[in-house]
Amino acid sequence: MRFLFDSDTWQEIYGSIRKNKVRTGITIIGVLWGIFLLVVLLGAARGMENGFKKLFGDFATNSVFVWTQATDTPFKGFQKGRRFTLNTNDIEVLKSQYSKEIKLLAPRNQTNNLITHNFKSGSFKVSGDYPILDQIQKKKLIYGRFLNENDILSTAKVTVISEDMYKQLFNKGTMPIGEYIKINAINYKVIGVYEPSSTINFDGDCAYIPFSTFKKVYNTANKIDWMMITANEGTDIAQMESDILLTLKSLHKVHPEDKRAFGSVNLGKEIGKVTGFLTGMQFLTWFVGIATLIAGVFAIGNILLITVKERTKEIGIRRALGATPKSIKQQIILESVFLTTIAGMLGIVFGGLTLFIIDLKFGQGVDAALVNPTVNIPIILIALVVLIILGTLIGLIPAHMATVIKPIEALREE
Amino acid sequence: MIKIEKLHKSYPIGKDSLHVLKGIDLHIKEGEFVAIMGSSGSGKSTLLNIVGLLDEHDEGDYYLNGQLIKNLNEKKAAILRNKFLGFVFQSFNLISYKTALENVALPLYYKGMKRKERLQIALDYLEKVGLKDWANHLPNELSGGQKQRVAIARALVTKPKVVLADEPTGALDSTTTDSVIDLLKDINEEGMTVFVITHEEEVAAQTKRIVRLKDGVIISDELTKSKK
Numbered sequence: 001m002r003f004l005f006d007s008d009t010w011q012e013i014y015g016s017i018r019k020n021k022v023r024t025g026i027t028i029i030g031v032l033w034g035i036f037l038l039v040v041l042l043g044a045a046r047g048m049e050n051g052f053k054k055l056f057g058d059f060a061t062n063s064v065f066v067w068t069q070a071t072d073t074p075f076k077g078f079q080k081g082r083r084f085t086l087n088t089n090d091i092e093v094l095k096s097q098y099s100k101e102i103k104l105l106a107p108r109n110q111t112n113n114l115i116t117h118n119f120k121s122g123s124f125k126v127s128g129d130y131p132i133l134d135q136i137q138k139k140k141l142i143y144g145r146f147l148n149e150n151d152i153l154s155t156a157k158v159t160v161i162s163e164d165m166y167k168q169l170f171n172k173g174t175m176p177i178g179e180y181i182k183i184n185a186i187n188y189k190v191i192g193v194y195e196p197s198s199t200i201n202f203d204g205d206c207a208y209i210p211f212s213t214f215k216k217v218y219n220t221a222n223k224i225d226w227m228m229i230t231a232n233e234g235t236d237i238a239q240m241e242s243d244i245l246l247t248l249k250s251l252h253k254v255h256p257e258d259k260r261a262f263g264s265v266n267l268g269k270e271i272g273k274v275t276g277f278l279t280g281m282q283f284l285t286w287f288v289g290i291a292t293l294i295a296g297v298f299a300i301g302n303i304l305l306i307t308v309k310e311r312t313k314e315i316g317i318r319r320a321l322g323a324t325p326k327s328i329k330q331q332i333i334l335e336s337v338f339l340t341t342i343a344g345m346l347g348i349v350f351g352g353l354t355l356f357i358i359d360l361k362f363g364q365g366v367d368a369a370l371v372n373p374t375v376n377i378p379i380i381l382i383a384l385v386v387l388i389i390l391g392t393l394i395g396l397i398p399a400h401m402a403t404v405i406k407p408i409e410a411l412r413e414e
Numbered sequence: 415m416i417k418i419e420k421l422h423k424s425y426p427i428g429k430d431s432l433h434v435l436k437g438i439d440l441h442i443k444e445g446e447f448v449a450i451m452g453s454s455g456s457g458k459s460t461l462l463n464i465v466g467l468l469d470e471h472d473e474g475d476y477y478l479n480g481q482l483i484k485n486l487n488e489k490k491a492a493i494l495r496n497k498f499l500g501f502v503f504q505s506f507n508l509i510s511y512k513t514a515l516e517n518v519a520l521p522l523y524y525k526g527m528k529r530k531e532r533l534q535i536a537l538d539y540l541e542k543v544g545l546k547d548w549a550n551h552l553p554n555e556l557s558g559g560q561k562q563r564v565a566i567a568r569a570l571v572t573k574p575k576v577v578l579a580d581e582p583t584g585a586l587d588s589t590t591t592d593s594v595i596d597l598l599k600d601i602n603e604e605g606m607t608v609f610v611i612t613h614e615e616e617v618a619a620q621t622k623r624i625v626r627l628k629d630g631v632i633i634s635d636e637l638t639k640s641k642k
Contacts, residue, residue: 008529019511317507320468321568322496322524325488403488408468411507 004334013335020307024339027303031296031343031387032350038289038383039351039375044358045285047370049278052271062103063136063267064241065202066248067226075255084252084261087222093251094229094244101240103232104132107224109214115207117169117181124165125206126183128214136228137202144177144192151191151210159183160192160208183207186217237268293387300339301394304332308398315402316410325403332402336395337388344387348380415575415607416442416465421474423460434460436630437474442609444575447602449610449618452627458611459580461627465609466499466578467491479575496524500569504581506561508553508568514540515549518568525572539567543597559590566597576607583617595620 017024071082091107109128114121133139134146142163151158159181161169166176180187188209196205214220229244231237245262248254254261308315315328355373362370423435434457442448452458463469464476467486476483479498486494500521501507508517515536522532540546543563545556553561562582569577579598583591595617602608602622610621618624619638626634 008523011529015511313507314509317509318520318524319488319492320466320495320501320507321521322492322572324492324524327524406469407488408463411468411503 009331009334012331013338016307016311016331016335017339020303023303023306027300028339028343028346030299031293031340032347034289034293034296035344035347035383035387036351036354037292038285039348039380040354040358041285041289042282042375042379043351043355043373044370045278045282046375047358047362047373048281050371050373052274052278062231062235062237064229064231064237064244065226065265065267066229066244067263068252069260069263071254071258072260073255073258075258076253078253084254086224086227086248088224089222090248090251091224091227094247097247098240098244101231101235101243102229104135104228104230106130106133106136106228107211108133108227109211109218109220109223109225110203110206111218113184113207115165115169115181115183117179120169122165122168124161125204126214127203127206127208128211128218128220129208130211133208133228136230139192140195142193142195143175144190146192146194147208147210152212155212155216156210157186157188157213158191158210159188160194161190162196162205162207163193164196164205165207166193181207183209184217231268237266241266289383290386293383294390296343297340297387297390297394300336300343300391301397304336304395304398305401308332308402312402312405312410312413316405316407316413319407320411328402329396329399332399333392333395336398337391340387340391341384344384348384351375415444415446415479416440416609417475417477418465419475421461421464421476422472423457423464423469424472434630435464435471438627438630438632440625440632440635442576442607444607445602445605447599447608447610447622449612449621449624450627451613451615451618451624453613455629456627457630458627462578462580462609462611465576466501467495492524496521496572498575500572500574500577502562502565502569502577502579502582504584506553506558506565506585508561508564510553513550513552514545514556514564517553517564518571521568521572536567536571539571540564542570543567557590558586559593562586562590562594563597566594566601570601570606574606576609577601579608579610581611581613583612583614591617 066086068084068086071078071080071084074080086107088107091105095102095105106129111126112123113126115124115126129147130152131147131149139146139160141160144160146160147158150156161176161181169181170176170179176190176193179190181190182188188207209217231240241264245264246256248262249256249258252261315323318328319325355375358370358373418438418440421435421438422433424431424433426432438461450458450461460469464471465478467478467483470486478494508514509520512520515533518539519532519536522535527535537546537549540549543566545560545563545567548556548560553564556564562585566577566582569579577598582598583594586594591614598608598610599620608621610617612618621638623635623637625632
């Protein structure tokens with residue numbers, strides 16, 4: 001490997017490249033284009049993935065939502081079309097039966113109410129919730145805090161409102177924390193203001209109040225509208241979903257095959273569909289990128305083959321002067337590797353710049369199409385190494401061609 | 415220095431083969447200045463190529479510097495060429511994008527010599543052939559005679575045992591021919607074995623021994639008058 005660090009080796013390569021500047025340039029563009037495409041496509045795919053992730057971002061992606069509808073099968077003396085509700089007993093049963101699988105379980109009750117503050121008012125959703133809601137769907141608080149256990153235990157009349165509600169109900173510049181608003185003619189102290197999620201949003205503009213307070217104020221007794229469940233790491237969420245539904249069916253005397261009685265959404269499954277699409281796209285990206293790269297490398301092999309053909313005589317002279325086949329081969333392969341490496345690096349730089357520009361143009365703002373389009377450094381290094389290996393392999397062909405011909409025949413070439 | 419016994423060489427042409435050298439016996443001692451003469455097709459170039467290890471013979475024995483040349487692979491041949499042989503070609507065969515100095519230094523590069531050292535030696539040899547001032551010129555900036563002198567410097571730079579010249583004056587006019595021949599004579603005076611192929615009687619007459627080839631056999635082998 002010593003020849004790699006020999007300035008003479010590079011002098012020789014510089015000499016032969018200088019001789020064919022234009023052609024070398026065009027050849028380099030072939031490989032440059034390949035790795036440029038790979039970088040930009042991978043970056044764009046990543047940006048899109050990040051965009052989707054952001055879309056689901058505030059949600060735990062392993063969530064299942066369950067609510068009740070009407071039965072569609074008669075069972076145990078009940079007619080079909082029966083309506084029923086979830087209750088707090090279900091929560092206890094599920095928590096104890098699926099203690100291993102369930103990480104968080106948030107029962108929820110919701111209603112719509114007129115909310116007033118001084119002379120301003122608006123109709124908003126009111127939701128009775130537990131503090132764990134914040135862990136399932138992260139709330140970005142602008143002021144104050146979210147509900148806590150104390151609020152639940154003391155059935156405190158406190159509420160967390162959205163930014164839009166704050167703007168609608170309060171004068172500009174007033175501090176909402178500690179102020180009282182009227183929900184259904186009952187005073188609640190505002191303890192927090194949250195920024196609404198720009199992406200998936202089940203609640204809209206919603207005043208969150210403690211679950212226990214909701215129960216007391218709206219007299220819901222044990223009734224629950226619906227629940228959010230998140231699974232522990234490593235749990236088969238689809239399995240957990242169907243198991244939970246089965247348990248709930250037996251608790252509520254619903255036929256096990258009843259398809260309509262319970263409604264449920266498995267967020268993981270929905271995300272899986274998108275992820276599958278992204279995986280497909282990434283595969284496509286790799287395929288296109290690598291195919292282009294290979295085409296570029298072949299172009300380099302081709303140009304070296306032509307160069308070797310043109311330089312047959314020169315190679316013959318060198319051999320008459322004592323160049324061994326090995327030294328000739330070394331030089332041609334090194335030339336190939338050098339060209340591919342330079343082209344690869346330039347391609348990466350241009351690709352990076354393009355991603356930077358894409359990020360500036362399309363990656364900014366709340367509803368950006370591509371979020372943070374980047375490529376992993378290790379992936380780029382792998383691509384570069386693959387490129388260098390390909391360059392070596394493709395260089396072998398012209399290198400072989402250069403030495404397969406006898407020196408005497410090479411010398412005769414005109 | 416060079417000992418050839420019953421050397422045969424034929425080239426395949428389609429199904430037939432062309433028998434070019436038909437049993438050559440030749441013994442060249444160290445310090446000789448030999449001219450091989452013959453019309454085209456007589457096999458003189460083939461003989462030089464075999465002597466120069468650029469081609470392989472079919473039958474017979476060839477000893478270079480006492481070493482039997484047989485079944486050489488390309489690597490060994492390249493090393494022997496570099497070590498023992500210097501070539502001068504009719505068409506100069508300088509590398510067009512290298513300066514005169516770099517051209518002369520090239521054999522030393524393949525010898526594995528350091529750049530600074532070999533450029534110094536190359537410059538010495540350019541001085542010897544009277545082209546020191548032209549060291550940094552490209553071949554296309556030199557005249558034919560100058561090019562051939564650069565080529566001779568390149569052939570000498572490794573201090574070979576034998577200099578092989580294939581029609582060294584073939585592409586030169588008479589004035590430059592004389593200067594090139596004088597240079598070859600000087601080299602020979604210093605003790606170098608010189609082996610020249612030519613079809614010009616005037617050139618041959620200035621060597622010490624003329625070997626005439628015809629149809630692949632030696633028809634005469636005599637010393638010239640210039641042999642003192």
